[in-house]
Amino acid sequence: MKISRRLCTLLTLLGLVASPVWAKDWSSVRIGSEGAYPPFNFFNASGELVGFDIEIGQALCAKMAADCTFVAQDWDGMIPALLSGKYDVILASMSITEERKQQVAFTDPYYKAALTFAGPADSSLTDFSPAALEGLAIGALSASTQAEFLQANYPESDVRLYRSQDEVNLDLASGRLDLQVSDLLPMLDWVTNSDDGKCCKLVGEPIMDAKYAGEGTGMAIRQEDQELRQKLNDALAAIIADGTYQAINAKYFPINIYEMK
Structure with missing residues (x-):
């Protein structure tokens, strides 16, 4: 049975005939x-x-x-x-x-992608095990893989999460953090090319675990x-x-x- 164009339009509007998806x-x-x-x-x-x-x-x-x-x-x-x-x-x-x-x-x-720790330019840290970093204030960007890495692996550290990377950097530069974890490339750019980044350096080995680096x-x-x-x-x-x-x-x-x- 054929359906008239007018009736088809009416049925479509009523949701009884599926409209085409463009x-x-x-x-x-x-x-x-x-x-x-x-x-x-x-x-x-x-x-x-x-x-x-x-x-x-x-x-x-x-x-x-x-x-x-x-x-x-x-x-x-x-x-x-x-x-x-x-x-x-x-x-x-x-x-x-x-x-x-x-x-x-x-x-x-x-x-x-890879993650990295960053710390003060005069940092002498060489051990980045959870036991060695117990009690230290470590920052990361909220809702990031860096945050997931810290929360999963450093439960005894003082993990602090921030709304923006600039805020993490500021607290590290001002001494309110002992360390931070960030994506390697932007952190390398910050410590190498920015004035405020001269406070700090990359420390430890790059973190390449696909669970966190993706x-x-x-x-x-x-x-x-x-x-x-x-x-x-x-x-x-x-x-x-x-x-x-x-x-x-x-x-x-x-x-x-x-x-x-």
Whole structure:
């Protein structure tokens, strides 16, 4: 039996006939980043969101021929804001972990990750076992893999969590922390290239445990947006192949962070 167009429209409005689901063309993409994680994402003196993550995002959008808008978001609300539709992609140096994959889907990694301890420049610490760090004040960014690492492995330390990496750095520089745990690359940049970072140095060996360092650093999307994931993966492969990635890498780091060597 045929259904008239008018009746079909009425039934659709009443929810009795499924309406078609139109695929997004992704000609316009909103990208969420933090703006407080130099050199990956931060605000410059003009109030512009800049950094490695931002330039990678711009290069990806150029490859996808997409009109991209960057949206600043505090770290601890990053995934909830993605899921609520505030933006379509998280490009904010987010480690790929099994826990996060329960909520979001990730692209291929766009750089390798490792964690590190950092302490005062005159630190003589060589033992980083839980027993050796018992009672010490150790800081980390809240809702991060660094925080998970400390909470799981250093229950007898005074673990302090912060809303932003800048706050962790400030308390370490001012002597309110004995140590902090951070992602290796931004911490290396802070102690090497910033005036306030001269207070401090990296200590101990890099922490490469995949449980905390993750499978690398990826872009997060909503799990249903698999077409966007493929477009981002294709664009990432293209900027690596044509040298665009390496040119951006060289502006920020003395090593190849895609391969960490």
